[in-house]
Amino acid sequence: MKESKPVVRIAATARYLPDDVLANADLERMVNTSDAWIRERTGILERRIAPKDMTAADMGERASLAVMEKTGIEPSDIDLIIVTTATPDRWLPSTACEVQSRIGAARTCFAFDLHAACTGFLYALSVAEGQIASGRCETVLVVSTEKMTSIIDWEDRSTCILFGDGAGAALVRPSDDDKGILSSYHRSDGDMALVLQRPAGGTAKPIDEEVLRNRDHLLRMSGREVFKSAVQSMARAGSLALEGAGKTCDDVDLMVPHQANVRIIESTARYAGIPMERVFVNLHRYGNISSATIPVALDEAAEQGKLANGALVLLTAFGAGLTWGAMTMRW
Numbered sequence: 410m411k412e413s414k415p416v417v418r419i420a421a422t423a424r425y426l427p428d429d430v431l432a433n434a435d436l437e438r439m440v441n442t443s444d445a446w447i448r449e450r451t452g453i454l455e456r457r458i459a460p461k462d463m464t465a466a467d468m469g470e471r472a473s474l475a476v477m478e479k480t481g482i483e484p485s486d487i488d489l490i491i492v493t494t495a496t497p498d499r500w501l502p503s504t505a506c507e508v509q510s511r512i513g514a515a516r517t518c519f520a521f522d523l524h525a526a527c528t529g530f531l532y533a534l535s536v537a538e539g540q541i542a543s544g545r546c547e548t549v550l551v552v553s554t555e556k557m558t559s560i561i562d563w564e565d566r567s568t569c570i571l572f573g574d575g576a577g578a579a580l581v582r583p584s585d586d587d588k589g590i591l592s593s594y595h596r597s598d599g600d601m602a603l604v605l606q607r608p609a610g611g612t613a614k615p616i617d618e619e620v621l622r623n624r625d626h627l628l629r630m631s632g633r634e635v636f637k638s639a640v641q642s643m644a645r646a647g648s649l650a651l652e653g654a655g656k657t658c659d660d661v662d663l664m665v666p667h668q669a670n671v672r673i674i675e676s677t678a679r680y681a682g683i684p685m686e687r688v689f690v691n692l693h694r695y696g697n698i699s700s701a702t703i704p705v706a707l708d709e710a711a712e713q714g715k716l717a718n719g720a721l722v723l724l725t726a727f728g729a730g731l732t733w734g735a736m737t738m739r740w
């Protein structure tokens with residue numbers, strides 16, 4: 410089957426990770442856990458922690474400026490900024506407008522936040538693809554930035570060991586050759602909303618003294634349920650995205666999955682029929698940075714020479730909502 414011509418491609422990526430490292434040994438002093446348990450059950454060795462006064466927009470700004478510098482793109486060249494985050498600077502206005510102002514693109518483009526938890530980057534790529542395909546935009550800046558440590562319950566050992574902070578950015582442009590997005594498959598399941606949530610802080614349960622006492626403004630997760638759904642959904646989405654591009658698992662040069670737990674990644678890869686030698690993993694150093702995991706991973710994979718020109722890349726993601734998705738692209 411002849412490969413269909415992509416409409417858009419990722420022209421460049423960049424990342425920003427805060428300097429401060431929180432190792433498993435540090436967590437041993439905070440909650441009843443052990444380095445051995447965290448390594449064995451998650452694969453995570455350490456994660457980055459943003460300083461108290463560093464926001465999602467601060468990290469997004471750094472990743473954005475880095476990707477603009479790489480490509481020589483001026484602020485006025487950008488037509489749309491999409492920020493994906495589960496940890497916005499504030500509820501109103503969007504973090505995207507904040508990033509727009511910081512990078513000097515105010516008034517010359519439009520900007521909005523897209524909230525799909527850990528799947529945000531893939532959803533945003535699809536929105537960017539649609540905007541460019543329609544002819545409304547030519548250059549879209551997708552910025553995934555997360556300060557997960559700001560919504561973690563540091564007394565809950567089942568979640569506080571998992572997450573970290575950081576940002577990744579991608580510049581999405583029209584494709585003029587065979588490089589770019591070939592297919593995508595995205596789904597969500599609102600029936601499963603409560604397995605991964607922040608119960609309070611929104612209109613359903615505004616913050617009051619009781620909420621603060623019960624710590625309901627912080628992240629809550631039924632880890633085992635999320636784990637099971639993650640593997641099934643990402644493996645299926647991956648297979649369907651490959652089918653959509655007329656490809657099989659044998660064609661995949663590199664799978665870049667959402668980095669939540671190495672056991673989830675290994676099981677997903679096994680179900681999808683992709684050996685681990687062709688799977689990119691960096692969660693041992695960063696933990697789960699929610700929607701930022703994939704752009705950060707892509708940027709590192711490219712830097713390490715793991716994304717050859719013309720490589721077939723499979724992206725898979727999964728997160729709260731529940732949301733999930735997969736994409737194939739020729740790099």
Ligand code: UT7
Nearest residue numbers: 442443446450527566567570632633635636669670727728
């Ligand atoms: O981006 C998407 C969002 N999140 C995820 O993808 C996370 C999905 N879930 C997971 O990664 C895993 O379910 C966890 C890492 C959260 C938990 O691993 P698990 O193998 O599913 O453990 P479990 O929840 O079944 O718990 C097993 C035991 C429990 O003790 P008991 O009840 O058997 O005595 C837990 O209390 O492990 C205990 N436990 C811990 N022990 C030491 C849970 N967290 C810890 C910990 N240290 N940090």
